[in-house]
Amino acid sequence: MTDCGCDKAKAELEEYLHDELAKADAxxxxxxxxxxxxxxxxxxxxxxxxxxVQRACRETAPADLRDQVLLKLRTLQSH
Structure with a gap:
């Protein structure tokens, strides 16, 4: 293995954190x-x-808020 350097490490950081790199690159x-x-x-x-982001993706809107948003969308689509 060779030290990849800051440029490569920062460019591939997201893939590294998500375990999406080849083993040698990681x-x-x-x-x-x-x-x-x-x-x-x-x-x-x-x-x-x-x-x-993972925590935020697990959260759901309250049912009444969902209903209000869906009603507004339907109203906008019908015009």
Whole structure:
């Protein structure tokens, strides 16, 4: 493995965090982050953002709000 550098680590960070990289590329990025505080900080931010989005996607609107929105959409579509 060779140190991939900050540019590659930051460019592929999202794929790395979602475990979407080939094993060799993921290992290169992990090795780089083990020695780079800046990229490790970027990864931590990415993790927090990913977790926040995942939590938000699990939330549902209250039934009355859904009904109001659907009624408004139907009204707009009928005009």
């Amino acid at each position: 290992a290169d990025i992990a090795e780089h982050m083990a020695n780079c505080d800046d990229c490790t900080g970027e990864a931590r931010i990415g993790i927090v953002l990913t977790q926040a």
